[in-house]
Amino acid sequence: MPVTWRTRFSPRPGLARVRGSWIAVAQIVVAATGAFLIGRYLLGHETPMIAATVSISSLGLARDARPRQVAETVVGMLTGILLSEALRLGVGSGWWQLAITLSVTMLVARFLSPSPAFAIAAAIQAAIAMILPVAPVPFTRLLDGVIGGVLAVVVTALLPRNPAAAALRDARAFFAGFDAAAARLVTGARRGDRLRAERGLEKARGLQPALDAWRTSLESGLSIARISPFLRGRRAELDRQARILHAMDLAMRNLRVVGRRIVYVVEDRQPRTVPGEVLAEIARAATLVGASLDDIAQEPIARESLLAIARRLDPAAMLPGESLGEQALLSSLRPLVVDLLVATGMPPAEARAAIPRI
Known part of the structure; x- marks a missing residue:
């Protein structure tokens, strides 16, 4: 792609810094x-x-x-x-x-x-x-x-800075990265494409800086809201974000586990359609969790979507007669669903109980 002087000297990054500062x-x-x-x-x-x-x-x-x-x-x-x-x-x-x-x-x-x-x-x-x-x-x-x-x-x-806006901006960046990583892993599982799976795993491993930025801005916002009389009304919103962040930290770690399992399983270049489709459903539900940061009405929708996935996450029932490796891949999706359910506000014990016993 040709690079012009307007591209090299674009004022947009500078204007974005001014707007944020x-x-x-x-x-x-x-x-x-x-x-x-x-x-x-x-x-x-x-x-x-x-x-x-x-x-x-x-x-x-x-x-x-x-x-x-x-x-x-x-x-x-x-x-x-x-x-x-x-x-x-x-x-x-x-x-x-x-x-x-x-x-x-x-x-x-x-x-x-x-x-x-x-x-x-x-x-x-x-x-x-x-x-x-x-x-x-x-x-x-x-x-x-x-x-x-x-x-x-x-x-x-x-004269507080806007902590909710900064935390929300960083949360969106994290969820965008989470969605991108999950999408690559879905493609790798569906096609039996090890290279796509490895790229998805690499993206999942690269989510830590985005999560750390979100945590920093959120903790800063919570600290300011505790002493600022003008931000006390934002404390409930920031507390909800803190609950989602904690759950998504665990979900991010479990996505890496899923990614490593996919990379291992697709070594034979055979498509893993069922686990790929289930992971795609989970990724769509995770997108709804991210959307709930802007619109709390999306939270119960995300919860119901995840519950529908959780109730049928029985590897033996979904993959009868398949190899242990493929069933283990499906099993690795169970903790990820639990973490996302907790992100929607469900108590951890209830989230774990929604998964069939195996």
């Missing part, structure tokens, strides 16, 4: 500006730069903006400022004092927290506090840092 940018602008105004005009500090930098650094543009994460970053920066101000009182300021300050700050930060980001945040603020001119009153910059950190946490609660 505007709330985070607004948070940073409000927090940093507010911290500067409080430090400059309310407290009379001549250069409250640290108040603004703490706000900017603690919020950031990262997807994980849960209040605890913001608070931990703030504590790290305040640790660096405190140590820098204390050491400046004892040894003064200069190049070798900067080296000592950075060494002490990073060692103390590593002792206090296992997070490397905590130590780096502390070191950055310690360096800024040490390099800036001496403040008229000791520990003034620590107060600026406290102001910036408090405003960062307050803005996280009062």
Whole structure:
């Protein structure tokens, strides 16, 4: 396919990043500006730069903006400022004092927290506090840092990012990958095509990053919803997503088991029509589970579809006289159906009871 300059320099990725970051940018602008105004005009500090930098650094543009994460970053920066101000009182300021300050700050930060980001945040603020001119009153910059950190946490609660939208976007990406992997495995089983089956297994193994992104945005959203008065109405929706995510994590793992079984069984290049058709039905039901994230009315439809599959998942009855390998393939679909039933809201015990005993 020819590649033109318009393709190479497409503005769409940049516009997508801007669209996804505007709330985070607004948070940073409000927090940093507010911290500067409080430090400059309310407290009379001549250069409250640290108040603004703490706000900017603690919020950031990262997807994980849960209040605890913001608070931990703030504590790290305040640790660096405190140590820098204390050491400046004892040894003064200069190049070798900067080296000592950075060494002490990073060692103390590593002792206090296992997070490397905590130590780096502390070191950055310690360096800024040490390099800036001496403040008229000791520990003034620590107060600026406290102001910036408090405003960062307050803005996280009062001007929250849209956690439900971010989690929903990541959930859709995961289900799209799940559907693609299942479709390849279905084709491999129906045609006895080992290459298609291997590609489906590869796609199933590659679902972990999408699931991790969904989990990160969902946990961030739940954390924000617990403290934000504007997002309490979204907690039920986010809790339902958390239940679906947990079940789909298990379903993803079982899809890999199914994929490995298909790759093994179709080694003889013979089509496995019955298991392929059953897996296709399961994949369609999984699509309904994904659709239920946007429309909860799809949830009972997905549950009934899965129950219809579960009630006849008896390998001996569906594949009389077939090889043990093919019956084992059909048996490997049973845990996958149970996980998807749990994703629709069915209790695990009831989901397991829906499968015939063998």
